[in-house]
Amino acid sequence: MSDDFSALLAHMQADFLDEFPERCNRLEEGVMALEQQEADAFDELYRQIHSLKGAGGMFGVPVITTICHQFESFISEARHGFDRKACDSALRYVDLLRKSGVDRDASAVAVIEEELEKLRTSSLSGRASVLLVEPSAAMRQLYQQIFSAQPVRLVTLESGLAALERMLHEHFDLMLASRELPDLNATALVAAVRESGCRNSDIPVILVSSNKAAVPAYLRITALVPRDTNLAANISRYAAELLARCSPYYRK
Amino acid sequence: MTLKRILYAEDEPDIQAVAKLALEMLGGFQVLICNTGIEALEKVQDFAPDLILLDVMMPGIDGPTTLLRLRADPATAGIPVIFLTAKVQPSEVLQYQSMGALDVIAKPFDPMGLAAEVKKIWGRNHA
Incomplete structure (x- = not known):
């Protein structure tokens, strides 16, 4: 048969x-x-x-x-x-x-x-691709507002596992994630991406957290941003810096 | 209970043809293919399947809505359902299982392995 x-x-x-x-x-x-x-x-x-x-x-x-x-x-x-x-x-x-x-x-x-x-x-016509991983709807809205002024394509996910799956298949220029996530927290997510050898293994990462504990150096976190009143300003600044690096002018 | 009759709702003709043959020839099942969720709801009582396979993304009513309608009718509420989807995300699998689905099979599936996978899921739930 x-x-x-x-x-x-x-x-x-x-x-x-x-x-x-x-x-x-x-x-x-x-x-x-x-x-x-x-x-x-x-x-x-x-x-x-x-x-x-x-x-x-x-x-x-x-x-x-x-x-x-x-x-x-x-x-x-x-x-x-x-x-x-x-x-x-x-x-x-x-x-x-x-x-x-x-x-x-x-x-x-x-x-x-x-x-x-x-x-x-x-x-993408020169637009950078940003992966946003954030379980809170209010925070997602805040980030969307911040990025609305930037020439970026923003992909939004709510959990660490969903983000890992997406990163294994699709290239991004920057990841912005909450340190605490459902399924898989952001440090485990970044460790998995770094280890995976996928196209995103060197991706710059901005982590947002109210937890001030240091993040292991091998995770190569670009910026650890506290969840305080300067959050929006800090995110805008880091994102602008990092995105400038991956704009068409800087791209090989 | 032995698994004999399978109703499969799927709108893609290529997938319909391969899945029907794979389930019949490799699994020995009797298979009824429906093009839409609505057609599945219309034919389910006459065909009296032991198991229903539902594609998640279908025109008209999607797989999850079809499952809810099956569950709402006492005559069909007890028929086990497996979803087939191209977007297998852990949260999605949990959501479908919480709706009462036995499991989720990822698309594209391997035609040679489909019948065995269906049997495995069935065996796990009807041991």
Whole structure:
């Protein structure tokens, strides 16, 4: 039975890859429809990308899932100002998908992943990516206000484990976290990220805490900010300094 | 109790086809695929499944809402449910378990391992 199923699955995988270029063409049409601001264009494009995201991994081409994941986030963020530039970026995602259906050996996948990372950085148009990990809604609101003046993309999470999972998959330029978090506290989170060897293992970190106990040096915390009346001013200052370092002018 | 009949609500045609074959051929189950949560609610009583698999993100009503509606009807309230989701976050798993789901299977799943995973979860809860 298992052999029969393997044979059938191989057949379905082959069908999926045969139809894949056609699905990429439909994505391209979807991107053009979104640029023309046609009704329901966003929902339709999102549905198509989401569908490929599920199928890619299941049919043994996980890089399709990785590209679609980023593509999905990109169109969600760009949907309200989907101009020519956003359209160009979206079409580059479609091109990467096309390649991923053709070149599937490890070295080709590595090249695709590299291009994907470049696309992510360029589609941020110079904006830095900040991960905010804070369980309190009031504090999150405060930080959002502070960052609203900065050219950043802010991703907000509430727990240490959720932040760890996200950091293992997505690059950020700065993390701002409360020292005490549900699931996994921020020191354990930072230790795990530093040890992981992922793209974020050298990320600058601002920790906010009312706990004044020193943090171990090996965690390389950039700033430990007390939760006091100067909190907002301190965060603004550190964030501005750290973000200046990762702006396009400083980026290699 | 032996696991024989599985209803799976899933809106993606690719995943429907692979999951149905995997569950039938490798698990020996009888499988009914529904395209939406609404269709699952319409067909659940006639099909009388031992277990329901629910995709979390579906158009119309999502997986968690479908579970709440199943629980609200005494005829279907006792049928065990497993969620399938692409966004497996610990908080999400806890939330689904607190709603009464047996477990959560991560997507994309491995077609060769799906039936075994379903059996494992079932065995853990029906030992």
